[in-house]
Amino acid sequence: MRKRTLGAISAVVLGLFSLNSDAGEPARAVFVGAKVWTADGPDHTDFGGFSALELDDTGTGFVALTDKGNITKGRFVRDPAGRVIRVERAVLSKLSGPDGPLGERQTDSEGLALVEGGDFYVSFESANRILKYRADGHVTAVRSAPDFAGLQSNSGLEALAVDSKGRLYTLPERSGKLTRPFPVWRYDGKNWQVAFEMSRSGSFLPVGADFGPDGWLYVLERGFNGFGFQSRIRRFPPNQSGVADGATLLVTSIGVHDNLEGISVWQDNDGAIRITMIADDNFKSFQRTEIVDYRLTQ
Numbered sequence: 001m002r003k004r005t006l007g008a009i010s011a012v013v014l015g016l017f018s019l020n021s022d023a024g025e026p027a028r029a030v031f032v033g034a035k036v037w038t039a040d041g042p043d044h045t046d047f048g049g050f051s052a053l054e055l056d057d058t059g060t061g062f063v064a065l066t067d068k069g070n071i072t073k074g075r076f077v078r079d080p081a082g083r084v085i086r087v088e089r090a091v092l093s094k095l096s097g098p099d100g101p102l103g104e105r106q107t108d109s110e111g112l113a114l115v116e117g118g119d120f121y122v123s124f125e126s127a128n129r130i131l132k133y134r135a136d137g138h139v140t141a142v143r144s145a146p147d148f149a150g151l152q153s154n155s156g157l158e159a160l161a162v163d164s165k166g167r168l169y170t171l172p173e174r175s176g177k178l179t180r181p182f183p184v185w186r187y188d189g190k191n192w193q194v195a196f197e198m199s200r201s202g203s204f205l206p207v208g209a210d211f212g213p214d215g216w217l218y219v220l221e222r223g224f225n226g227f228g229f230q231s232r233i234r235r236f237p238p239n240q241s242g243v244a245d246g247a248t249l250l251v252t253s254i255g256v257h258d259n260l261e262g263i264s265v266w267q268d269n270d271g272a273i274r275i276t277m278i279a280d281d282n283f284k285s286f287q288r289t290e291i292v293d294y295r296l297t298q
Contacts, residue, residue, distance in 0.1 A: 029233060029250035029275060032293035033083030043092045046070055050289055052112035053262035053278040064278060069095045069107030084291045098139050111160025123170055125156035145185055145192035159209035173205050181243050182206055196240045204232050212265035212273055220263040220277060228255035258290050272296060
């Protein structure tokens, strides 16, 4: 959903402190560039662990979320080729809950979705729930689906997205069995239902999702073999139903990028779909926070 007027959520963040073609070659993602983002402020001890990313329509303004309940906003400075060359940001701010500060076991924030008017949603995967943060600073809990209670520990509501109708979509990091597809839940403001199921294959697990300006749902998946990370991107049409494989746009080799978890889809000045991702360094010195860009081509 093209909902990213980032200036509208400044008070919330700081106050808490068509490519589907029937002919021709299938779409694929082509590498644009990558930027290693390092700690650069008084909050350097909290810097890292980025799990979600949202960009505005220009691909420069951003909001980034960590898996420790911190959030920041800022701007990507890009060169003429569209590569990120510098990052400007605000100091990290702590998310709160409906009743005040989040407890130690309540801060595992994973998914982020911005909506019109400056409101945004955050999903949490340990104590599986979704909170709504209004532009006026008010925080409320979104009604949970009964299925959320049965999700695996530390593998719950990993990805979050909002479509053009304002409906929330979320899916878990694990499905419970190696051959079981991932349920993609949709919330219309009143009820949750399974919109469709995403097939499971190999070692890939969903870690991020976003709706592009084309209306399709893009899902970022991560694979790990003990030596390095691998990334895959699939996309699904807005009317997807049943069990679906989706269209595979990207599969990286092991170790090309770090632990990519957040994904944001936008359109550049040339009309091309752009995919920007952020890596979770797990607060490890041997990992890195990366901003990675790809462009879709046919």
